[in-house]
Amino acid sequence: xxxxxxxxxxxxxxxxxxxxxxxxxxxxxxxxxxxxxxxxxxxxxxxxxxxxxxxxxxxxxxxxxxxxxxxxxxxxxxxxxxxxxxxxxxxxxxxxxxxxxxxxxxxxxxxxxxxxxxxxxxxxxxxxxxxxxxxxxxxxxxxxxxxxxxxxxxxxxxxxxxxxxxxxxxxxxxxxxxxxxxxxxxxxxxxxxxxxxxxxxxxxxxxxxxxxxxxxxxxxxxxxxxxxxxxxxxxxxxxxxxxxxxxxxxxxxxxxxxxxxxxxxxxxxxxxxxxxxxxxxxxxxxxxxxxxxxxxxxxxxxxxxxxxxxxxxxxxxxxxxx
Numbered sequence: 430x431x432x433x434x435x436x437x438x439x440x441x442x443x444x445x446x447x448x449x450x451x452x453x454x455x456x457x458x459x460x461x462x463x464x465x466x467x468x469x470x471x472x473x474x475x476x477x478x479x480x481x482x483x484x485x486x487x488x489x490x491x492x493x494x495x496x497x498x499x500x501x502x503x504x505x506x507x508x509x510x511x512x513x514x515x516x517x518x519x520x521x522x523x524x525x526x527x528x529x530x531x532x533x534x535x536x537x538x539x540x541x542x543x544x545x546x547x548x549x550x551x552x553x554x555x556x557x558x559x560x561x562x563x564x565x566x567x568x569x570x571x572x573x574x575x576x577x578x579x580x581x582x583x584x585x586x587x588x589x590x591x592x593x594x595x596x597x598x599x600x601x602x603x604x605x606x607x608x609x610x611x612x613x614x615x616x617x618x619x620x621x622x623x624x625x626x627x628x629x630x631x632x633x634x635x636x637x638x639x640x641x642x643x644x645x646x647x648x649x650x651x652x653x654x655x656x657x658x659x660x661x662x663x664x665x666x667x668x669x670x671x672x673x674x675x676x677x678x679x680x681x682x683x684x685x686x687x688x689x690x691x692x693x694x695x696x697x698x699x700x701x702x703x704x705x706x707x708x709x710x711x712x713x714x715x716x717x718x719x720x721x722x723x724x725x726x727x728x729x730x731x732x733x734x735x736x737x738x739x740x741x742x743x744x745x746x747x748x749x750x751x
Contacts, residue, residue: 452476466616468551469495469503485511498538498546504623505533523574528619533584535627543592547628548637552620576613583607583627587742588735596685598704601738602631603664618645631735662732663725666741670748672697672714675722679710682743706733708740 456476463471474489487509494503510529517524538546547553583606590598604627613619621642628636668675676697683689687703697712706728713721722744726737 452478462616463492463620466552466620467492469493480515483513483515485509485513487511494536494538494546495549495551497542497544497549498540501536501538502534503536503538503546505535507531507533525574525576526578528576528579529582530580530623531582531584532623532627535586535624537586537588537628537633539588539590539592541591545636547624550624552617553637553641573614574616574619576619577611579610579613579619579622581608581610581623581626583630585738586627586631586633588633588739599686599739599743600704600735601664601742602633602735603738604630606630615645618642621645661734662727662737663723664734664737664741665721665723666745667715667719667721668745668748669719671718672712672720675720675744676712678744678747679712679722679740682740682747683708683710686740686743703740704728704733704736706736708736710740 453476455478456473459476460471460473470493472489472491472493473487474491475487477486479485488507490504490506490509491502492504494501508529508531510527511525512527514522514524514526536546540546583604585604586602588598588600588602606627608626608630610622613622621638625636625638625642628638676694676699680689680692680699683699683701683703687701687708689699689701691700692698697714699710701708701710703726706726709725711723711725713723715721722741724737724740726733726740728736
């Protein structure tokens with residue numbers, strides 16, 4: 430190998446090494462900043478920054494529950510893309526032209542004491558004006574940045590309530606919604622928007638995060654919304670498990686979650702009451718190794734797809750454990 434070629438190879442290795450160290454360093458800073466802001470561990474799978482394209486790619490972004498709750502994932506974002514302004518960055522300003530979030534799941538957990546994981550995040554804390562009167566105020570130490578456009582794709586919310594007697598009550602809100610926002614002006618706004626909007630879209634009411642998000646000045650309205658889920662009274666999934674096994678686990682989970690009213694193993698149908706809703710569990714054999722499961726749920730005639738999805742979620746989790 431000639432001396433010239435060796436020099437070229439060495440330069441390439443040095444550049445690649447620098448990029449890896451640079452990306453690792455930036456990834457660590459982001460994890461630390463968000464962890465301190467939220468008050469709970471945050472981890473990033475991979476981080477890649479391109480100076481030429483002025484873009485950032487992040488994968489497997491995970492935020493975990495605060496202390497006092499199961500150490501599971503609170504927010505799961507498999508993919509995140511950013512288009513940044515290099516000129517602004519050189520001037521010491523953080524300006525993102527566009528941010529794309531693929532939010533797979535938010536876990537809303539109520540512990541045995543009746544406290545919510547979301548309400549227990551550091552970003553929800555407010556400073557009281559008096560010791561006698563506790564009021565939620567605008568969060569302090571806002572971290573400045575500006576985002577021209579943010580696209581937020583929302584998957585689902587998994588709600589787990591451990592304050593009830595017996596097995597935890599599980600509801601899954603399959604939202605499948607996309608929203609677009611303009612002119613976000615701080616990291617606090619961004620984080621609160623990512624937490625609050627899925628919960629608001631699911632119709633979950635009375636949460637502290639709504640009040641706190643308003644106090645941060647979130648006034649940007651979505652300029653585009655696409656909803657793929659509305660008014661269904663059922664949830665459905667195809668499992669690579671034989672029919673008898675699915676029926677066995679389904680019956681076991683429904684007994685844990687509620688009360689069995691009627692069961693028919695031959696037809697693959699179970700009727701039960703779960704969280705006050707009438708639930709019908711039906712199986713369809715696709716082949717020897719594949720079974721389609723459909724769960725219907727209604728409460729006083731009102732569709733409750735979150736309860737139906739919760740049953741399927743519980744079955745899938747049980748199958749993973751075995």
